[in-house]
Each structure stands twice: as structure tokens, then as C-alpha cells.
Amino acid sequence: MKRKAESSGPAFLFDLDGTLIDSVYQHVLAWREALEAGGIRLAVWRIHRQIGMSGGLFINALSRETGHRVSAEEAERLQRIHAEAFARYASQVRPLPxxxxxxxxxxxxxxxxxxxxxxxxxxxxxxxxxxGVGADAVIITRDQVRHAKPDPDLFIAAAERLGVDVADSVVVGDSVWDLLAARRARALGIGLLSGGYGRDELERAGAYRVYDDPADLLRHLDEVGVRALD
Known part of the structure; x- marks a missing residue:
């Protein structure tokens, strides 16, 4: 389906944590609690490297690093403990500038x-x-797709809900997993440094441009094809 005629630029598909919300490190600490509850001990920097993946792939990747095999039941338990731990850190979470x-x-x-x-x-x-996202906003979460990042399903579903072609959209994310998903969806990828990944990593993963945070992107929207309305 083609983009609506009145639009003054491509559709934007945003990641959430580390892209719009300053919450990456709270997720890292919550995952550390969950993993330690499951007998898996890892330095926080290793956990951070996997943030942005789906919970299941995240656990699989860390299990591979540690040699600790995790059953499907244990993985579900770890994800539940992570959610409970993150809820305790929620008061520290803020929107990014x-x-x-x-x-x-x-x-x-x-x-x-x-x-x-x-x-x-x-x-x-x-x-x-x-x-301050309203009820009419298009929000796609892990519950609504078969596979999460680095698969492209989330961004494809978001574009479909907007009624646009994902290949004509801009994906904005803070992790290499967002940009890998963007490439697989054939969308233009924009990287933000606000999630802790470096500029070189984001560019190697396919970012067309890299900005500091949402405020920096807002100042440079013309670089990604957004025109002021006449």
C-alpha cells in the first residue's frame, strides 16, 4: 500500500528502549538480576551487547557465551524475573532528550x-x-509478531499498520539489532548513540546516518528526507 499523498516525507518506525526512552541500562541491570537468579553470572557489559534482541534470543546468546544450557521453561522464568526487576527500576526511566x-x-x-x-x-x-503517546498511535510489541529483532517482523507489522511500504520507511534504532532488522526489511536505517553502541558499529550494521539522540535527529530531519509543509 502506498504512502498517503499528504505526507511530507517517509514514514518513521521507531525502536523504543534506548531510542526514545532512556532505559537501556535499567534493562541491563534487570537482566543481570534475572540471569543471576538462574545461576548465570555475566559482566554487565556482556549483557548490554545483546540488549535489543527478543528475550528468547537474548537468553540463547548469553547461554552460548557461558555454556549454561537453558530450557524453555527456565527461559520463560528468566523473562518473568526480568520483567519484575525492570518494574522496580521503572522510576529511573525517562524520555530521551x-x-x-x-x-x-x-x-x-x-x-x-x-x-x-x-x-x-x-x-x-x-x-x-x-x-505521552495517545491511544491512536501505532504500537507494535513482541506479543503481536512471530519473531522479534533482529528479524524484521516488528517493523514490517508497523509499516502495514500505518498503510505504508516498509521499503519506503525510515527505521530509527540505537542497537545493531535494530539496524539488522531494518536492512532485512529493506528500510533505511538511522542509528542513535543514546543506547550505548558506538558510531562505527551502527554504521557497519547499515545506518545511513548516526545522531546523538532524538533531539539531534530532530535538528537534522532534512537529511533523511523530511520536508517542511508549504
């Missing part, structure tokens, strides 16, 4: 946008409230 302003600006200039997160709806709820 410029996140609300960026979404408001895109809405004002009639650019379609959606949020596609590897988190489940319940864990994303607080973050969406902090962003």
Missing part, C-alpha cells in the same frame, strides 16, 4: 510514525505513558 518533541513534530507535519519494540506490551506501557 527531544523524544516527545520529535514525535510531536512528525505528527504536526503529517509524517506517519509508529513504535516497534521487542518488549512486551506490559513492560512498554510505562515508557509509552512517559512519551
Amino acid at each position: 527531544g523524544a516527545r518533541e520529535l514525535l510531536e513534530h512528525l505528527t504536526r507535519v503529517r509524517i506517519p510514525w509508529a513504535i516497534a519494540t521487542s518488549g512486551r506490551r506490559e513492560s512498554a506501557r510505562l515508557s509509552l505513558e512517559l512519551l
